[in-house]
Amino acid sequence: MESLVYVALFAPFVGSLFASLFGMSERQIFVGVVASLLLFISFLASALLAANLYITGDVIHITMMDWISAGDFNVAFGFVVDQISVTMMTVVTLVSTIVHIYAIGYMDHDKSFNRFFSYLSAFVFSMMILVMSDNFLGLFIGWEGVGVCSWLLVGFWYHKPDQDRKDNPSISPSWAANEAFIMNRIADLGMLVGIFILYWNTGSLQYDEVFAKLPELSESVLVGAAIALFIGAMGKSAQFPLHTWLTDAMEGPTPVSALIHAATMVTAGVFLVVRSNPLYSMEEVAGVSMFIASLGTFVAFYAASMALVERDLKRIIAYSTLSQLGYMFAAAGLGAYWIALFHLAAHAFFKALLFLGGGNVMHAMHDELDLFKMGDLRKKMRGTWLYMGFASIALVGLPPLAGFWSKDAIIETAFNEHTYILWIMLVITAGMTAFYSFRQVFLSFHGEDRHTALGFHPHEMYKFVLAAMFPLAVLALITGWFMSSYKEFIYKIGESVQYEMSDHTHHLAIYLALMVIFIVLSSITFAYFKYARTGEKAWKRDEEKEQGFFYKLLINQYYVPKFYEEFITKPYAMISEVFWTKIDLKIVDATVDNIAKFFYATGDKTRSMQTGNLSNYLNWMAVGAMILLGVAAISAMIGLGGIDG
Amino acid sequence: MFENFIASLMTVEGFAFYLFSILTIGLFLVTVLSKNILYAMTSLAAGMILISGFFFILGADFLGVIQIIVYVGAIMALYAFAMMFFDATRNIKENNTNAPLVFILGGLSALMLVMMFAAPIHSDAIVALYPMTEGVGNVQDVGMVLFTKYLIPFEVAALMLLVAMISGIILAGKKMDNSLTEDTSADDEILITKDEK
Amino acid sequence: MIGLSHYLILSAILFSIGLVGILRRRNILMLLFATEIMLNATNIAFVAISDNYGDLTGQMFAFYIIAIAASEVAVGLGLLIVLYKRHGSLDLDDLASMRG
Numbered sequence: 001m002e003s004l005v006y007v008a009l010f011a012p013f014v015g016s017l018f019a020s021l022f023g024m025s026e027r028q029i030f031v032g033v034v035a036s037l038l039l040f041i042s043f044l045a046s047a048l049l050a051a052n053l054y055i056t057g058d059v060i061h062i063t064m065m066d067w068i069s070a071g072d073f074n075v076a077f078g079f080v081v082d083q084i085s086v087t088m089m090t091v092v093t094l095v096s097t098i099v100h101i102y103a104i105g106y107m108d109h110d111k112s113f114n115r116f117f118s119y120l121s122a123f124v125f126s127m128m129i130l131v132m133s134d135n136f137l138g139l140f141i142g143w144e145g146v147g148v149c150s151w152l153l154v155g156f157w158y159h160k161p162d163q164d165r166k167d168n169p170s171i172s173p174s175w176a177a178n179e180a181f182i183m184n185r186i187a188d189l190g191m192l193v194g195i196f197i198l199y200w201n202t203g204s205l206q207y208d209e210v211f212a213k214l215p216e217l218s219e220s221v222l223v224g225a226a227i228a229l230f231i232g233a234m235g236k237s238a239q240f241p242l243h244t245w246l247t248d249a250m251e252g253p254t255p256v257s258a259l260i261h262a263a264t265m266v267t268a269g270v271f272l273v274v275r276s277n278p279l280y281s282m283e284e285v286a287g288v289s290m291f292i293a294s295l296g297t298f299v300a301f302y303a304a305s306m307a308l309v310e311r312d313l314k315r316i317i318a319y320s321t322l323s324q325l326g327y328m329f330a331a332a333g334l335g336a337y338w339i340a341l342f343h344l345a346a347h348a349f350f351k352a353l354l355f356l357g358g359g360n361v362m363h364a365m366h367d368e369l370d371l372f373k374m375g376d377l378r379k380k381m382r383g384t385w386l387y388m389g390f391a392s393i394a395l396v397g398l399p400p401l402a403g404f405w406s407k408d409a410i411i412e413t414a415f416n417e418h419t420y421i422l423w424i425m426l427v428i429t430a431g432m433t434a435f436y437s438f439r440q441v442f443l444s445f446h447g448e449d450r451h452t453a454l455g456f457h458p459h460e461m462y463k464f465v466l467a468a469m470f471p472l473a474v475l476a477l478i479t480g481w482f483m484s485s486y487k488e489f490i491y492k493i494g495e496s497v498q499y500e501m502s503d504h505t506h507h508l509a510i511y512l513a514l515m516v517i518f519i520v521l522s523s524i525t526f527a528y529f530k531y532a533r534t535g536e537k538a539w540k541r542d543e544e545k546e547q548g549f550f551y552k553l554l555i556n557q558y559y560v561p562k563f564y565e566e567f568i569t570k571p572y573a574m575i576s577e578v579f580w581t582k583i584d585l586k587i588v589d590a591t592v593d594n595i596a597k598f599f600y601a602t603g604d605k606t607r608s609m610q611t612g613n614l615s616n617y618l619n620w621m622a623v624g625a626m627i628l629l630g631v632a633a634i635s636a637m638i639g640l641g642g643i644d645g
Numbered sequence: 646m647f648e649n650f651i652a653s654l655m656t657v658e659g660f661a662f663y664l665f666s667i668l669t670i671g672l673f674l675v676t677v678l679s680k681n682i683l684y685a686m687t688s689l690a691a692g693m694i695l696i697s698g699f700f701f702i703l704g705a706d707f708l709g710v711i712q713i714i715v716y717v718g719a720i721m722a723l724y725a726f727a728m729m730f731f732d733a734t735r736n737i738k739e740n741n742t743n744a745p746l747v748f749i750l751g752g753l754s755a756l757m758l759v760m761m762f763a764a765p766i767h768s769d770a771i772v773a774l775y776p777m778t779e780g781v782g783n784v785q786d787v788g789m790v791l792f793t794k795y796l797i798p799f800e801v802a803a804l805m806l807l808v809a810m811i812s813g814i815i816l817a818g819k820k821m822d823n824s825l826t827e828d829t830s831a832d833d834e835i836l837i838t839k840d841e842k
Numbered sequence: 843m844i845g846l847s848h849y850l851i852l853s854a855i856l857f858s859i860g861l862v863g864i865l866r867r868r869n870i871l872m873l874l875f876a877t878e879i880m881l882n883a884t885n886i887a888f889v890a891i892s893d894n895y896g897d898l899t900g901q902m903f904a905f906y907i908i909a910i911a912a913s914e915v916a917v918g919l920g921l922l923i924v925l926y927k928r929h930g931s932l933d934l935d936d937l938a939s940m941r942g
C-alpha cells in the first residue's frame with residue numbers, strides 16, 4: 001500500500017518533469033498524452049487506496065524521510081491517507097486526469113502547449129502534497145506550491161496587453177495572476193501565524209499530536225489559532241473580502257479555471273477547515289465557527305447576486321464557484337464537516353464539467369465570452385449543450401443529481417442548527433443560483449441567434465474531448481446516491497466529523513427539500529420565459545434597466561475592486577513612488593553611486609601620479625615607506641607604553 | 646655624555662668606530678652628491694673598504710674579507726668596465742627639481758630610524774639561534790654554520806649567482822660587436838624599432 | 843663604550859644617504875650606486891646585531907645580501923647596456939614611456 005501512496009503522489013511530478021523537458025520546444029501531442037497517462041496512474045493509485053481504506057478501514061501513515069531537524073524542532077516528510085485526504089486525492093486526480101485530456105484538445109492551437117502541461121502537472125503534485133501531508137508544514141508547502149502554479153497558469157497568456165477596467169474587469173492575465181498571488185500572500189501570512197501559534201503552544205506540527213494537545217490550551221490561544229488559520233483559508237478559497245482574485249483568475253486558460261479555480265485549489269481552504277475539525281469543533285472556538293458559517297452564507301449570497309447580471313460566461317461560473325464555496329464554509333462552520341467535504345467532491349465534478357463546457361463554447365466562439373453575443377448555440381454544439389445543461393441542473397440542486405443531495409444537506413444543517421437567518425439566505429441563494437445558471441444556459445444555447453450576425457461560426461469541440469467529459473457527467477449524476485455510504489465511510493475518523501440531523505429536522509426534511517425544489521424550479525421557469533423564447537417575445541437587451549442603481553452596483557461587483565484600487569492600490573503606489581524617488585534614489589542609490597564616484601574621481605585625480613618617470617615613482621615609494629615607518633614607530637611607542645604602564 | 650664620548654674615543658674600538666663612521670658618511674655623501682661619476686665611484690669603493698673595517702671591529706673577519714673581495718674586487722671592477730662602456734666620464738646633466746622633498750624625506754627617514762634604533766631594547770627573550778662557538782675562529786665558525794644549517798640557501802644563492810652571470814653575459818654580450826651567438830636577428834629587430842622611432 | 847645603538851644609528855644614517863641618492867639622482871648608474879650604499883647600511887646593522895647577541899644568523903644574512911648585491915649589479919648593468927644602446931642615454935627623465 002505504501003508504494004501506492006508514492007505512486008499517487010509522484011506520478012504527477014514525473015509528468016511535470018517530463019513535460020518541462022519539452023517546455024521550450026514545438027507542440028508535441030505525446031507530452032500531453034504522457035502527462036495525462038501519468039495522472040491516470042495517479043488516479044488509479046488513489047482509487048485503490050480509497051477502496052482499501054473503505055474495505056479495511058486502515059489509515060496509512062508513512063514517513064518518507066526526515067526533513068527539518070533543528071534542535072527540538074523535528075519535521076518529517078510524512079504522509080497520511082485517511083478518509084479526508086483520500087477523498088481529496090481521488091477527486092483531485094480524477095478531475096485532473098479529465099482536465100488534462102480535455103486540455104490536449106483545448107490547447108491544440110497554443111504554441112506553449114508543452115509548457116502548459118508541465119505547469120498543470122506540477123499543480124497536481126503540489127495539491128497532492130497539500131492534501132496528503134500529515135503535518136502543517138507539508139500542508140503549507142503544498143499550499144504555496146499550488147499558489148505558484150496558479151500564478152503561472154493564470155498568467156499563462158502573459159503576453160496579452162493590459163486593458164482598461166471598463167473593457168475587461170480583470171485587466172490582463174498577468175495582472176490577474178499577480179492579483180491572485182498577492183492576495184494569497186496576505187492570507188498566507190495569517191495561516192503561517194496560525195501554524196506558529198499551534199507550534200508554539202503544542203510543540204509539534206503533526207496533526208495527530210497537535211490535535212491531541214488542543215484540550216490543554218487556553219481559550220485565547222485556540223481562538224487565535226482558529227482565526228489565523230481561517231484567514232489562510234479565506235485567501236485560498238476566495239472568501240470575502242479576499243474574493244476579487246477568483247473572478248479575475250478566469251483570465252487563465254479554461255482548463256485551468258476548471259481544475260484550479262473551481263474543482264481543486266480553491267477548495268483547499270475548505271479542506272483546511274475540515275482537516276482542522278478537532279480545532280474548529282471545540283467549545284472555545286464556537287464563535288469563530290459561527291463566524292465561518294455566517295461569512296460562508298454571506299459569500300454564497302453575495303457572489304450569487306453578482307452573477308445575476310454578469311455577461312461574461314466564465315465569470316458567471318466563477319461567481320457560482322464562489323457561491324458554492326460559501327455553502328461549503330457554511331456547512332463546515334456549522335460543524336457538518338463531512339457534508340462540506342461531500343459537497344466539495346460533488347461540486348468538483350459538476351463545476352469542472354460546467355467549466356469545460358464553457359471552455360467548449362469559448363473555443364467555438366473564438367474566445368468571445370459575452371453571453372449577449374451568443375444565443376441558439378445548441379443546434380451547432382449539441383454535446384456541449386447537453387453537458388452544460390446537465391451540469392447546471394446538478395449545480396442548482398435538482399434531484400437526483402449530485403448537487404441536490406449535498407446542497408440540500410447544507411440547507412438542512414442550517415435549519416437544524418436553528419440559525420434561521422442563514423437558512424433563509426441559503427434558500428434564497430439556491431433560487432438565485434437556479435436563475436443565473438439557467439440564464440446563462442438559455443442566453444448561450446437558446447433564444448434568438450445573435451452570433452451569426454456578428455460573424456461567428458461556432459463549431460463543436462473534438463469528439464475525444466466530449467468523450468473525456470463524459471465521466472464527469474456520470475459522476476455529476478451519481479455522486480449523490482452514495483451519500484449514505486460516504487457518511488459511513490467518513491464516520492470512521494471519529495466523533496469530531498460526525499454530524500446528524502435532529503429527529504425534528506428529519507421529519508421536516510422532505511418538506512424543506514420540496515420547498516427548495518419549488519423555488520429552484522420557479523426560478524428556472526422565470527429564466528426560461530425571460531431568456532429562452534424566440535420570435536416576438538424574444539429577449540431584448542434593456543439599456544435603460546442597465547442604468548439602474550442595483551444593476552450598476554452588481555455589475556461593478558459592489559464597487560469592491562474599485563474600492564481596493566482607490567484605497568489600497570493607489571495609495572500604496574503613491575507611497576511606493578515616494579519611497580522610490582525620495583529614499584531609494586536619493587539615499588540608497590545615491591550612497592552607492594557616490595562611493596563609485598569617489599573612487600572614480602580619486603583615480604582620475606591621482607592619474608597624474610603616473611608620469612612614467614621612475615624617479616617620481618621612487619619619490620612616492622619613499623613617501624609611502626615613511627608613512628609605514630611612522631605607523632610602525634607610533635604603534636611601537638604605544639606598545640611600549642602598554643608594557644611599561 | 647660628552648665625557649663618555651671622550652672616554653670611548655680613547656679606546657681603540659671607539660676611535661676606529663668614529664673615524665670610520667665619519668669617513669664612511671663623508672665618502673658616501675660624495676657618492677650621492679657628486680656630479681662626476683668617476684668621483685662617485687671612487688668614493689663608493691673607498692666607503693666599501695671602510696665598511697669592511699666595521700666588520701673587522703665587530704669580529705666578523707670573514708665577512709670583512711668577503712666585503713673587500715666582492716665589493717671592491719668584483720663589483721667595482723664591473724662598474725669600472727661599465728663606465729668605460731658608457732663613456733661615463735662625460736657629465737650627465739641632471740635636473741634635480743624637487744630637492745627639498747628629497748632632503749626632507751631623507752632626513753625624516755634618518756630621524757625616524759635613529760629614534761627607533763636609539764630606543765632601548767626591551768626584550769630579553771632573544772636567544773641566539775646559532776651561537777658563536779668559543780675558541781674557534783670566525784672563519785671556521787661561519788663555515789660550520791653555512792655548510793650545515795644554511796646549506797640549501799647557500800646552494801640557491803649559488804644558483805642565483807649563476808643565473809645572474811648568464812643573464813649579464815647575454816644582456817651585455819649580444820650588444821657587443823663580436824656577438825657570442827651568431828644569431829643577430831634580435832639585434833636587428835631592436836635596431837629597426839629604434840629607427841622607426 | 844661603543845654599543846649596538848651606535849652601529850644601528852650609523853646604519854640608519856648610511857641608509858638615509860642611500861635613500862637621498864636614489865631620490866635625487868636621475869642617472870641610473872647612480873641609482874645602482876645608491877642601492878649599494880643602502881644594502882651595505884643594512885649589512886652593518888645585521889653584523890652589529892649578530893655581534894651583540896653572539897649569533898651567527900646576522901652574518902649569514904649579510905652573506906646572502908652580498909650575493910644578492912653581486913647578482914643585482916650583474917643583471918642591472920646588463921640591462922643598462924641594452925638601455926643605453928636603445929636610447930643613447932641613462933637619464934631617467936628620458937625614459938617616461940610608461941606614462942599613464
